[in-house]
Amino acid sequence: MSEHVDVLVLGAGIAGLGAAEKAKRCGREAVLFEAQETAGGLLDNFIVNGFRFDNAVHLSFSEDKEVRDIFDRTPYLTHPTDSFNFDEDRWLKHPVQNNLYPLEAEDKVELIESFLARPDSMASDDYGNWLLHQYGEKITDRFPGRYTRKYWQTDARNLSTTWIGKRMRRAELSEILYGAVTDQTPNTYYAKEMRYPKEGGYKAFIEPLIEAATIRCGHRAVAIDLNGKSVRFGNGNEVTYTTLVNTLPLPLFVALCGVTRGPLHDAAAQLKATSIDLISVGFNRKVTDYLWFYMYDEDILASRAYSPSIKSPANAPDGCSSLQFEIYNPDRTSQHQPDDLIENVRYALAKMKLATEDDILFMHHKHLPWGNVIFFKEMEKHRQVIRDFMAAQKVETCGRFGEWDYLWSHQAFLSGLNVSL
């Protein structure tokens, strides 16, 4: 089957939906083509035995008016941004360097002495040096250095600092000392509250966009002909377009264009992103009060977990609760078999003294092929080669993977809304 559309949007995640909204405002007609059977992309969710799970943590803290005008149409709950850290055998508040109180006195002295001896300036502009300069060697080694290897799947020295923004709390001597002598520390998180739909999972926030858009699900793009202005899909359909908007990962876009050698191919090969294994667990009772937490121990494969049933009680049957663990991989494939991941989460639950075998109703595995863009040094240079090519071809590109950036959902929406049509 062959058809023509005015604005062809590849991908029906929030960025594609933002682009569709932009098309409407410009008086143009957009059609979104989505590989999956449902829209939403990373913001979609799934149900296991009556428990609803998002695709990883997903909470909203946007103050942007364009975003709030849409998200706030859905009734929501608010949560304080109190997160926690698990380290060996104890829990520390977040950010960990400002909440050393639960540690042994010797450990605190060692960490603070090392903080006081930290370098005055950065020896080079990589993330490893940024951490040393901020926190000193011992805090870095014990907390963010270990976390980086789990979450980013590489050593901090291989990363740039361009992604940090508000994500990491800068170190202050007064805050570190205060948090070492009392647990009554203020919350310094970059957002004061997190919002989440009362019902329907995080995706409920974008249902108004989905309802307003024309979406063809079950359409996986398999080839893009930029000269002929057409896209071929896995189901055999071929669609021509006037304007193409991409939200697919840049390396995938380049491959779909049939580029197999040359600078464009080489640039695409340099762009790396993690994939994520999710282990979702249903419990027959409440197991924690923590909305989300970070895990540093190397024998626990997951770097982060959150509770869907705390995000909204509607995510679990009455009297039950849930957690979802995120385990990161350096590329598209899992580093572990699903059964091994499940076994490790079982081990983690016991080590953290959260739950025993008797509490667990089920454990479920899901793989997300695209997680976070990895900010290797010089990533931006390679990304620019692809962006320049797309601009020359008059292809609009937006979203977390279409811009190839560390975008939150509201930023991905605004990225779609900002395409030129």
Ligand SMILES: Cc1cc2nc3c(=O)[nH]c(=O)nc-3n(C[C@H](O)[C@H](O)[C@H](O)COP(=O)(O)OP(=O)(O)OC[C@H]3O[C@@H](n4cnc5c(N)ncnc54)[C@H](O)[C@@H]3O)c2cc1C
């Ligand atoms: C672990 C994790 C936690 C996060 N937590 C938060 C949070 O708490 N708060 C927050 O605001 N943001 C969070 N985010 C960010 C948020 O998920 C993203 O910014 C946003 O969902 C990206 O939307 P997108 O449309 O750009 O990409 P996607 O949602 O990935 O959409 C791309 C779409 O393209 C489709 N597609 C792929 N290949 C093809 C193909 N060949 N043909 C057709 N379609 C295809 C995909 O199926 C998908 O639907 C988190 C992200 C991750 C990974």
